Amino acid sequence: MKRQRSLGRVALAAVAAVCSVGAFPGQAAAVGEPGPYAFDHHATTVAGAVASTDAKQLKAGSTYRSSIEPGGQLYYQVELDAASDAYVSAVAVPRLGPQEKVDYADGIKVSLQDLKGNSCGNDNDAVFGSAGYPRPIAAHATRTVKKDGIFCQSAGPYYVLIERTTKATSAQDEWGLEIRVDSEPGLKSGSAGPTEAPSSWPSASPVPPAGTAQRAEGGTGFNDAAALKPGVWDDRIKPGQTRFYRVPVGWGQQLFASADLGSSTGSGFVASALSVQLYNPVRSAVSTGYTLYDGKPKSAAPDPLPPVAYRNRYSVRDEVSGARMAGDYYLAVTLSPDVAKSFGEKGYGLTLRMSVKGTEGPPPAYAGAVPHYGTSAGESAGHGAMRLVGIAGISAGTVLVLGLGVWRLLARRRAGTVPVEQPGRQSPPQYGPPSAW
Known part of the structure; x- marks a missing residue:
């Protein structure tokens, strides 16, 4: 009996842990509110x-x-x-x-x-x-x-x-x-290359990618940002929520990104309803895009970056100096909470269109090991964050099913050894906690 009660306490603790994982001090989200930021x-x-x-x-x-x-x-x-x-x-x-x-x-x-x-x-x-x-x-x-x-x-x-x-x-x-x-690390002696940023580059945005969209689920921070490849991606976003995505960009490549907000019933006008912030691999903000919302389809895009090059760091313009290194570039997309007042508290369709132009070239002649920045540079940490968020994202219904499963197991243990299910046979259903609780 002590063993059963101990197991019961452990099981309840496990369920409670599942319910609480991901809630950081001061960041616990109430029902209907956006989730907390995914700290490392x-x-x-x-x-x-x-x-x-x-x-x-x-x-x-x-x-x-x-x-x-x-x-x-x-x-x-x-x-x-x-x-x-x-x-x-x-x-x-x-x-x-x-x-x-x-x-x-x-x-x-x-x-x-x-x-x-x-x-x-x-x-x-x-x-x-x-x-x-x-x-x-x-x-x-x-x-x-x-x-x-x-x-x-x-x-x-x-x-x-x-x-x-x-x-x-x-x-x-x-x-x-x-x-x-x-x-x-710095560059090898004698291989510094140009010490001035480019004065011009191809800035015309390519035709946005089209076709069947793939499903994406944005993260709640840099650490669990959803990994995207060039193409079209669909997600959902709620008012007040920020969704994070990442896309790898190599040396000599150029990133173009946009976010489309789907139409909705209702009437109203919300200025700066959708914010799209682009960050480089070391989390430096490099470009921002906004759009209003009036219930009709809208699109927002950060200013295009130049091709990634070491020399970009010598520019005084953020969108140029930010494209100074290869790695994961991040897109943080936020939907204003004011959208809920006019169009309802619900999930809105969000389409991401990602284009990466150019062939990836070699890195500069670093004096040390070639650095790798971004989530994909340390996937062990990134995967851990994703697992944490995955657990935190388990719905209340899933937790309930887990709890009922634990109760069922304990009921069987109380009656004796857990039987092995035989093909074609079904055990009688048992619901609720063991009577000893």
């Missing part, structure tokens, strides 16, 4: 420091969990060499829901600084902008080693500063942070 479950939790002298160390190739309050200014520390480019990204995850108000200028900023407080340049902020509704947004900072560089060119410790701007009339909840640090 391998991430190390680290607290940001108010003073630089207390900053905790971050390491290249690692992901971290943190959080930030309204108006917060948090310091972290990284160790950089004198030859590698460095990238620090921070994904800010506000609470989701119709009551969580954000302002146009609300957002975060990421900076890399030397020990004297000099900025390494290429600091970046991310704000909600005209699409003023809560969703995950990512900002980044970059240290680029240049022959004529002035600041941040030497080896040693550097500070990462993450700042949050929140208007007094906006929701004052704490935001989750996912911080990622990446490093890119």
Whole structure:
């Protein structure tokens, strides 16, 4: 009997775990609300420091969990060499829901600084902008080693500063942070190549791919982003929800992407209803597209990128400098929660059209191992995240079936050894928990 009760407790714990997996602090979704952001479950939790002298160390190739309050200014520390480019990204995850108000200028900023407080340049902020509704947004900072560089060119410790701007009339909840640090080796001596970004490139979008769409199910973050190939993909999206996708782009290749929102019954007008944000493999935002919604079919597309090339990093334009490396490029698609007010709280048809032009070429002559960025570069971590999200996505009905199966097994154990099913015979149905419970 003790064994049965113990097994029962374990079974109930397992069912409870299935129900709770994927709900992070402050990010549990209520029924009818979008799901939480899929944080990297391998991430190390680290607290940001108010003073630089207390900053905790971050390491290249690692992901971290943190959080930030309204108006917060948090310091972290990284160790950089004198030859590698460095990238620090921070994904800010506000609470989701119709009551969580954000302002146009609300957002975060990421900076890399030397020990004297000099900025390494290429600091970046991310704000909600005209699409003023809560969703995950990512900002980044970059240290680029240049022959004529002035600041941040030497080896040693550097500070990462993450700042949050929140208007007094906006929701004052704490935001989750996912911080990622990446490093890119320099080039071999004598093989630097062009040191200026291209002034022009083929920017005319190709004819959008057509034909039968394949089924896709977007993720809820960078870590479980759905892997797509060039072609047409269909998904569903709810108001307030952000769907993440990724597509590999090689050296010399050019990505074109768009998102189509299907028609719906109802009437109304929602400005910036669909936001389409394109990120490069180190989570730097490179281009954005928006569209209004009035119930008719609409399409949004980020500005086209140049072919991926090492020299792009020397440009001051985000859509050029962002296409500086091969790897997974991410598309974050968000549907405004205001769409529900005029057209209903339901799933809307979403069609992704992906085109990758050009033949993949060789990588530049790196002085070290050729880096691989993005989810596909570390599929072990990516698959783990997908498994986690898969479990978290199990429906209540599935959990109920699982629970009934456990009860049935326990009932049989209580009656004796579980019988082996014989072909052509069916065991009598048993429902509900064992009577000993």
